[in-house]
Amino acid sequence: MTQASERPGRRPTIADIAARAGVSPTAVSFALNDRPGISEQTRARILAAVAELGWRPNVAARALGGRRADTVGLVVARPARTLGVEPFFAQLVSGLQARLSTDLVALQLLVVEDMSAELDVYRRWAAERRTDGVVVLDLEQDDPRPEELVRMGLPAVLVGGDGTPGPVPAVFADDHAAMTALAEHLAALGHVQVGHVGGIPAYVHSARRVAALHDAGSRLGLHVTTVPTDFSQDEAAAATRALLARDERPTAIVYDSDVAALAGVTVLAEAGLSVPGDVSVASFDDSELVRLAHPPLTAMTRDTFELGELVAATTLSLVRGERVPDVVGAPTPELTVRGSTGPVPGGAA
Amino acid sequence: MTQASERPGRRPTIADIAARAGVSPTAVSFALNDRPGISEQTRARILAAVAELGWRPNVAARALGGRRADTVGLVVARPARTLGVEPFFAQLVSGLQARLSTDLVALQLLVVEDMSAELDVYRRWAAERRTDGVVVLDLEQDDPRPEELVRMGLPAVLVGGDGTPGPVPAVFADDHAAMTALAEHLAALGHVQVGHVGGIPAYVHSARRVAALHDAGSRLGLHVTTVPTDFSQDEAAAATRALLARDERPTAIVYDSDVAALAGVTVLAEAGLSVPGDVSVASFDDSELVRLAHPPLTAMTRDTFELGELVAATTLSLVRGERVPDVVGAPTPELTVRGSTGPVPGGAA
DNA sequence: GACGCCGACTAAAGCGCTTTAGCATCGACA
DNA sequence: TGTCGATGCTAAAGCGCTTTAGTCGGCGTC
Known part of the structure; x- marks a missing residue:
C-alpha cells in the first residue's frame, strides 16, 4: 500500500503526477506515451512520480480521446x-x-x-x-x-x-489437405465404403471437408456417403444409424467433430458393432474426449x-x-x- | 443504412441529437436517462431524433463521467x-x-x-x-x-x-449434501471399500467434498480412501492405479470431476476390470463427457x-x-x- | 400585487487523457 | 549580428457524456 494521492480518496490522475514532478500534464502524457520532446531527466522524474503515486491510466478517458479500447x-x-x-x-x-x-x-x-x-x-x-x-x-x-x-x-x-x-x-x-490425408489413411487400410457424418453445409469449412473427402474418394476409389448434421450429438447419432442402415454399410465412418464421433461410437456399441473390428471410426477434430474414448479415436490433430x-x-x-x-x-x-x-x-x- | 450524421463521417453525438430536436444536450441526456424535468412531448421528439440518427452511447464517455463500465x-x-x-x-x-x-x-x-x-x-x-x-x-x-x-x-x-x-x-x-447422497447410493448397493479421487485439497469445495464423503462413510459404515489430485487426467489415472493397488481394493470409486472419471474408466479398462461388474464408478460432476462414456457414468447432476x-x-x-x-x-x-x-x-x- | 414555488429547460463545468498550437531557450550558421 | 531550427516544455482545446447550478415563465397563495 504505497499508494498515496494528492487529493485523498481519489485515484491519482496525470494532473497529480504533473504536480508532483513539477511539470505540466502534457509533459506527463508525452512521457507516458514515449513521445519525443521530453528530456531523459524529466521523463525519469515523471515515471518516478507515476510509480510513487501508483498511477494507472483510466481506460475510459483514454478511449474518449479516440484511442484504443484495448x-x-x-x-x-x-x-x-x-x-x-x-x-x-x-x-x-x-x-x-x-x-x-x-x-x-x-x-x-x-x-x-x-x-x-x-x-x-x-x-x-x-x-x-x-x-x-x-x-x-x-x-x-x-x-x-x-x-x-x-x-x-x-x-x-x-x-x-x-x-x-x-x-x-x-x-x-x-482442411482440404487434412481430409485428404485421412482419406488416404482409410484407403490404405482397404476401406471402400466410407461414411461421413458432416457438419452444417452452409459453413465454408464443412463444405470444404465434404469436397475434399469426395475428391480424394474418387481418386482413391472410395465410395463416400456424406450425411450433413448440425453438429449436435443427436443428429450425429441419427446420421450414424442412417449410414448403418444403408445397403452398402460403410466399413469406416469419418466424423467432422469429436463430439459427433463419440456419439457415433456409442451408437455403434449399441448396435453391437466393434470398433475397429466391424467399423473403423475417425474424428476430424482431435481432443481430450477423443483420446479418452474406447478405443481412443484416430483423429486429425491440430493445436x-x-x-x-x-x-x-x-x-x-x-x-x-x-x-x-x-x-x-x-x-x-x-x-x-x-x-x-x-x-x-x-x-x- | 438510415444513419445520417450532421457532421458527415462522424458518429452522431448527443449534440447532434440536441440540434436536431431543437433542445440542449442536457435535455437529451436527461431524456435518455429517464430523469424528470423533461416533458413527454420533448422526450418523444428527442427519442425520435436518436432513432433517426442511429445514435449510440459512447461507453468511454459514459464511463468517464464516473458511470458503470457495463x-x-x-x-x-x-x-x-x-x-x-x-x-x-x-x-x-x-x-x-x-x-x-x-x-x-x-x-x-x-x-x-x-x-x-x-x-x-x-x-x-x-x-x-x-x-x-x-x-x-x-x-x-x-x-x-x-x-x-x-x-x-x-x-x-x-x-x-x-x-x-x-x-x-x-x-x-x-456439495456436502450432494456428496452425502452419493455415499448413500453406494452404501445402498452394498459397497464398503470406496475409493475417492479428489481434487486440490486447498480448494474449499474439494475439502468439503472429502469431509462429506468421510462423514457419510463413518455413518454408513464405508471405508473411504481419498487420494488428492490436481484435477489433471494424469494424476487421476495415477490415483486410480494407486487405489487398485491397495490391499483392500475399492469396489467403487468416486471421482471429483468428469474428466478425472473418464481417465479413471480408461485405467480400469486397461486393468481388465469391468464397470460396474468389478468396480462401480461415479463422477461428482456430470457433463456430456460422462454421458458419452461406456457405460454412461452415474454422476451428481447440476445445471x-x-x-x-x-x-x-x-x-x-x-x-x-x-x-x-x-x-x-x-x-x-x-x-x-x-x-x-x-x-x-x-x-x- | 408581491412572493414563492414548481416544471421545463439551459449553461457550463467537469471526468482524465491526448493533441495541437505555440512559446522560450539555445546553438549553429551565414 | 541576426536568423533559423531544434529542443523541451506548456496552455488550452477537445473527446462525449453527466451533473450541478442555475434561468425563466407561469401559477397559486395570502
Whole structure:
C-alpha cells in the first residue's frame, strides 16, 4: 500500500503526477506515451512520480480521446448451452486469451442467437468504441459479415475461410489437405465404403471437408456417403444409424467433430458393432474426449490453443495498423492414428 | 443504412441529437436517462431524433463521467490449456454470458498463472475502472482475495465457498449434501471399500467434498480412501492405479470431476476390470463427457449453465447497488444413476 | 400585487487523457 | 549580428457524456 494521492480518496490522475514532478500534464502524457520532446531527466522524474503515486491510466478517458479500447471481441452465434460441449471452442478461447493477455488486451465474449444478432452486436461495439477489433468464426458461403465489418470500420480477423483473399484477413488451416490425408489413411487400410457424418453445409469449412473427402474418394476409389448434421450429438447419432442402415454399410465412418464421433461410437456399441473390428471410426477434430474414448479415436490433430494464439496475434497486428497478409496460414492438421481405425473387415489387407 | 450524421463521417453525438430536436444536450441526456424535468412531448421528439440518427452511447464517455463500465470480469488462475478440457468451466462461462448479455453487460475473460497475478489484474481493473465487478472462482482456505477485493472497492461474487457469510457475497451449492447422497447410493448397493479421487485439497469445495464423503462413510459404515489430485487426467489415472493397488481394493470409486472419471474408466479398462461388474464408478460432476462414456457414468447432476446465470444475476444486482444476500443458494446437485454403478460384486445384495 | 414555488429547460463545468498550437531557450550558421 | 531550427516544455482545446447550478415563465397563495 504505497499508494498515496494528492487529493485523498481519489485515484491519482496525470494532473497529480504533473504536480508532483513539477511539470505540466502534457509533459506527463508525452512521457507516458514515449513521445519525443521530453528530456531523459524529466521523463525519469515523471515515471518516478507515476510509480510513487501508483498511477494507472483510466481506460475510459483514454478511449474518449479516440484511442484504443484495448479489447478484442468475440461474438459467437450458437446456442449458448452447446459451447460448453465443444472442446474446440474452449481451446480456441483459451489460446486467444493467452496471447491477448500478454499485451494486456482483454477479450470480450458474447454469445448470441443468430447472425443477425451478431451483426447488431458488431454495430453496437463499433458505435460504442467498445472493442478495437473482432474475431469472426464459422464463415458461411456468401457470408455478409466480412463486408459489413469493413463498412462499419471494425477491424476483423476470420478464422477459417477457404484460403482465398477476402475483404478481411483470415487465419486459415488447410482442411482440404487434412481430409485428404485421412482419406488416404482409410484407403490404405482397404476401406471402400466410407461414411461421413458432416457438419452444417452452409459453413465454408464443412463444405470444404465434404469436397475434399469426395475428391480424394474418387481418386482413391472410395465410395463416400456424406450425411450433413448440425453438429449436435443427436443428429450425429441419427446420421450414424442412417449410414448403418444403408445397403452398402460403410466399413469406416469419418466424423467432422469429436463430439459427433463419440456419439457415433456409442451408437455403434449399441448396435453391437466393434470398433475397429466391424467399423473403423475417425474424428476430424482431435481432443481430450477423443483420446479418452474406447478405443481412443484416430483423429486429425491440430493445436487449437495455438490456433487461438495465432488468431489473437493477427488481430493485434491488424488493430495496430500493421500490415497483415490476406491469408495467414495455420498449421495443417496432422493425422494421429489410434486404435479406432483398422483394416477393412474380411478384406484382403 | 438510415444513419445520417450532421457532421458527415462522424458518429452522431448527443449534440447532434440536441440540434436536431431543437433542445440542449442536457435535455437529451436527461431524456435518455429517464430523469424528470423533461416533458413527454420533448422526450418523444428527442427519442425520435436518436432513432433517426442511429445514435449510440459512447461507453468511454459514459464511463468517464464516473458511470458503470457495463462489464463484468472473470479471472481464472489455471493453466490456460486446461480450460478447454473442463466442461464445467465452459458451461459456467456460457451461463454467465447468457445472463449478462440480456443486460448488455459484457464479460471480460482473463486467464493468468497464479493467484498473485490474479490479484494484480483485479488491482489494474479497479484502477482503470475497466469492470464494474468480478466473479471469483476456486476459493481456497484462507483465501486472500475476498478481503483484497473489498479493500480495492471492486464488487465481487464468489462461486462456491463453504456456505458461511464472508466479506463478499457467495453463490453456494451444497456439495456436502450432494456428496452425502452419493455415499448413500453406494452404501445402498452394498459397497464398503470406496475409493475417492479428489481434487486440490486447498480448494474449499474439494475439502468439503472429502469431509462429506468421510462423514457419510463413518455413518454408513464405508471405508473411504481419498487420494488428492490436481484435477489433471494424469494424476487421476495415477490415483486410480494407486487405489487398485491397495490391499483392500475399492469396489467403487468416486471421482471429483468428469474428466478425472473418464481417465479413471480408461485405467480400469486397461486393468481388465469391468464397470460396474468389478468396480462401480461415479463422477461428482456430470457433463456430456460422462454421458458419452461406456457405460454412461452415474454422476451428481447440476445445471452449470444455470449456475452461471445465477452468478451473473447476483453480480449484476451487486454492481447496481441492490441488496444481495451474503450467501445465495444454488440448487444442490442431484444424483443421476446411470450404468456405471451397480451392486458390490459377490455381495449379498 | 408581491412572493414563492414548481416544471421545463439551459449553461457550463467537469471526468482524465491526448493533441495541437505555440512559446522560450539555445546553438549553429551565414 | 541576426536568423533559423531544434529542443523541451506548456496552455488550452477537445473527446462525449453527466451533473450541478442555475434561468425563466407561469401559477397559486395570502
